[in-house]
Amino acid sequence: MTSIDVPDGSLFGLDNLPYGVFSPPGEERRVGVRVGDHVVDLAAALGDDVFARPTLNGFMAQGHRRWREVRDRVTALVSGSVPDAAVFPVSGVELHLPVTVGDYVDFYASEHHASNLGRLFRPDAEPLLPNWKHLPVGYHGRAGTVVVSGTDVVRPCGQRKAPDEIQPTFGESRRLDIEAELGFLVGSGSAQGSPVPVEQFPERVFGAVLVNDWSARDIQAWEYVPLGPFLGKSFATSVSPWVVPMDALRAARVSTPPQEPRPLPYLREADPWGLDIDLTVEWNGEIVSRPPYREMYWSPAQMLAHLTVNGAATRTGDLYASGTVSGPERSQCGAFIELTWGGREPIVVAGEERTFLRDGDEVALSATAPGAAGGRIGFGEVRTRIAPANHPGR
Amino acid sequence: MTSIDVPDGSLFGLDNLPYGVFSPPGEERRVGVRVGDHVVDLAAALGDDVFARPTLNGFMAQGHRRWREVRDRVTALVSGSVPDAAVFPVSGVELHLPVTVGDYVDFYASEHHASNLGRLFRPDAEPLLPNWKHLPVGYHGRAGTVVVSGTDVVRPCGQRKAPDEIQPTFGESRRLDIEAELGFLVGSGSAQGSPVPVEQFPERVFGAVLVNDWSARDIQAWEYVPLGPFLGKSFATSVSPWVVPMDALRAARVSTPPQEPRPLPYLREADPWGLDIDLTVEWNGEIVSRPPYREMYWSPAQMLAHLTVNGAATRTGDLYASGTVSGPERSQCGAFIELTWGGREPIVVAGEERTFLRDGDEVALSATAPGAAGGRIGFGEVRTRIAPANHPGR
Structure with missing residues (x-):
């Protein structure tokens, strides 16, 4: 013993x-x-x-x-x-990989991230679209390409068209990016036709993982209208190997930021709670960002209630992620497209000016939260190396 | 014997x-x-x-x-x-249900359908977006809510906001619609980082099914920017119980419509082929549309090549659907939103003026194609009854 x-x-x-x-x-x-x-x-x-x-x-x-x-x-x-x-x-x-993933849904629950991306992708329009404060915007990602920390991510190829180009071209992504997120794993599934009310969250959700939702911004920008991101995201999504039980995160509960306008009844919680989790983004060994999960506008229970309010079934192993965690400060952004403002304002990493990812780069996400014993608990990390594209000339 | x-x-x-x-x-x-x-x-x-x-x-x-x-x-x-x-x-x-579905992807491969939806959803803009003729636009749907013919579909609830309303409201969908599609089932999966070239289609795809991709147009219209359809689609997708082997569809091969501009090399086939399949949409026993699959712009092999060109893995049981099959004529449209032009031009069904689906309605999709023996082969049908919403007042 x-x-x-x-x-x-x-x-x-x-x-x-x-x-x-x-x-x-x-x-x-x-x-x-x-x-x-x-x-x-x-x-x-x-x-x-x-x-x-x-x-x-x-x-x-x-x-x-x-x-x-x-x-x-x-x-x-x-x-x-x-x-x-x-x-x-x-x-x-x-x-x-700790689970067989059922369906993978990615939300967009950080007001700071959604506003930043709105400014970058649609510079001539209001950054937040009219629906954003009424519902947790989300979409389905590819469950079959969720991989565990330590798995290399191969640089994707695809169609890209810069605004100043007349025709799209094919080749490797030149704007490969990260998205630092928190993911929630459904334990007890729910039947088709049976929405999961916000108060049922503790019975349904088993635990949380760190998520790096890899994003090829050039592929995404060209393809995403009108049906949303597809190949710009579907090549890989990395998760941490450790699933932190929701019970371990009780000491990390904090109120969400004020929600105004007041959400519709199915999204109302007696006391909507988020999580006081500090994320860290490390790029080639240097910390480049510290995204604060406590800033997330929509709560984990609201995301699940929304996801199922139309009667969609959930299954054991379903993964839903928060979307990029970004705080109000530039140094709190969970994606390089925000940290470098669309690549126009490089940051210095290990003595070099950098915007998006190069082959051989290594990214590590980690996170800690207050624990019940007065100290902190950890999520471990999501560490990934970028491997060169396989078929860049195809 | x-x-x-x-x-x-x-x-x-x-x-x-x-x-x-x-x-x-x-x-x-x-x-x-x-x-x-x-x-x-x-x-x-x-x-x-x-x-x-x-x-x-x-x-x-x-x-x-x-x-x-x-x-x-x-x-x-x-x-x-x-x-x-x-x-x-x-x-x-x-x-x-004949397969355990891995990932479910829905394309948008009919030029007629995409143009019609563009006119209806974005009346002030060009109906086809700039990317449409360069790549098969698609997105991920919910694999966990794919059901077999004969399974009732419960009318979904959710947030809707008509253009003339100031705030969204919650309630049952008032614009519940069908999408008549063909779906392809991956048999032999492909590894992450390994695109599937167009010529590998016969080795990868096992067979085809009929698909009804249920759509709540009011929920979809409010939620779909900027990340695409989510709850407007995720409540249910119905498929036929019979999987027609691709080998049985050899006699149904026809050239796709001309593709101009010429697709990028990874989407080029020596002779891009579609399928001469006649679909039928029956609403409460009356045939209301006959969508022709031969009109589809992108070929089944092009859809799979696109889906994987970024290195996305495929798994046995992955389902990818064509998107709504619509021909050039109103009577060939595979969705009621097109047949009734956004609900503004009702059609007469069994003596009544109709636009979208009512509780108790029954929809049956069926399809036939030329067979190798000189006659026709069938897909069977996708027959579904609309059940009333569970929680309309929530």
């Missing part, structure tokens, strides 16, 4: 306990919980086969009472002694 | 042989092939467990050589005698 040591100041103390899927070298994938710098193999520690699977979906589908019960059992377990065979150093295992 | 009788003029002769998933009363789902008015249980007839599963995905993932081999075996089998226990009258079985 082992007593797991949690280093002082660890972001993975007993008030966090995020779930992930890992494999020791040469072995099968299974579900684990991170504690300090270790991973606890839950199938081995709890003797429950639902954790011997290669994704979290089976456990997530068991519902919120079961999530609470397992969290209590894991807390008791790792506070005492854990069987040696169930404990692995996190540095010695491989981390995998 | 039974010799299956195919009635004269049947749309399900030996040159069709579509696949589906069925269950006899009280029994498990399994894969079958339709022949005349019968279904042949393939697990029972061929003794292969891949057909004993509740979806076609396992078989579809086996690849195009295997699809050809099974089609040859089934043709030989049903030309002779089939074990009695493997044959069921189609009227005595239940038909199910």
Whole structure:
């Protein structure tokens, strides 16, 4: 038996306990919980086969009472002694995509980001469109290209047309960008024809991950009217390997910014709450932005209520992301298109003037939040290297 | 042993042989092939467990050589005698959603439809946007709400704002519409970072289904800027239970309309081919439109090449639909918003003036194409009843 040591100041103390899927070298994938710098193999520690699977979906589908019960059992377990065979150093295992994603929806819930993008994409119009303060604007992304941190992203090719060009051309994206976001994973699905009211959020949503919603701005700008972003986004979306349970984020709850005009009844919460999560964007080892999640206009519960108000079903593993997290300051923006104002105002990264991503660049998103024990809890990171395009001349 | 009788003029002769998933009363789902008015249980007839599963995905993932081999075996089998226990009258079985859908993409490949919608949604602008003739415009829909023919569609609720209203209101959609489309099912998936060239279409695409992409026009009109349709579409998409193999559609190949300007190289086919499929839209038993698929501007292979040119992976079960099939004539339009010109020019259905759908209405899409034997082959139908909204007052 082992007593797991949690280093002082660890972001993975007993008030966090995020779930992930890992494999020791040469072995099968299974579900684990991170504690300090270790991973606890839950199938081995709890003797429950639902954790011997290669994704979290089976456990997530068991519902919120079961999530609470397992969290209590894991807390008791790792506070005492854990069987040696169930404990692995996190540095010695491989981390995998934690869920099979059902549908992937991306919202647009930061007023600062939506206003910035409006100014950049539609310079002659009002930055916020008329619907923005009435509903959480969102759209469906590609679930089949969600990948885990550590997976290289290949620079996409596609059609691009700059405003001063007469014809579109084909080639590699010249404006490859990030979007730093928070994503929510549905645990208990809901039936077709049955909207999920805002107050049902705790029963439905299992946990949160960090999301990097890669965006090829030149492809997106040419294709996105009238049906929205498609190939400018669908090549890859990266997520963190650790799913932070919503219960671990209770201490991070804060009120959303004031919502004016008052939302329609189906979007009203007694006390709409967001999350006091500090994100960090690191570009080639240098911190270039610190997006504050607490600035997000629409709450996680409002996004889910909106997503289902038309009767759309949800399934275990559905992922909905917040959209880019941007604060009011330039240094709080979660996308390079905002940080560099459309590429017109480069920033200095590691001594070089930079706008969009180059091949070989590495981006790491990370995030922390207040934990229940008075310190902070972490999301781990989404770290990605940009690989060169495969078929640039095609 | 039974010799299956195919009635004269049947749309399900030996040159069709579509696949589906069925269950006899009280029994498990399994894969079958339709022949005349019968279904042949393939697990029972061929003794292969891949057909004993509740979806076609396992078989579809086996690849195009295997699809050809099974089609040859089934043709030989049903030309002779089939074990009695493997044959069921189609009227005595239940038909199910034939595949687990991976990602669902909806294109917008009819020039007539895109021009009509442009005139209706953006009356003060050019109907076709600048990108339309350069790329197949498309977007991701909700895979988790794809349902099979026979499943009621519950009228969605949501936010709507007519142009003359100051504030949006919440309630049931007042402009519930259909979109008659053809959908293509990916059999052999492709890896992330590996585009699928146009010439690889036959190796990748297993077959085609009819699709009704339900659309709440009032919800859609208010929400769709700038990220595209979301709740106006995500409540339901209905498909036919029979998947017509692409091999059965060889005799239906026709050239696409001329493509001018010439597409970029990745979209060029030696001889771009569409399909000479006649769709029929029946509203409460009366035929109200006959959309011709041969009018579609972008070919099925071009849509798949575009969808993947940025390196997006595809998976077995991915569904991509053509977008509404509309011909040049009003009576060839595949959506009621076009047939009734935005609801301003009602049509007479069963003696009544009608614009959009009422509760209790029934819509049936069907389609036929030339078959290899000189007659016609059928897709079966997508038949749906509109059920009243669940929470109209919320």
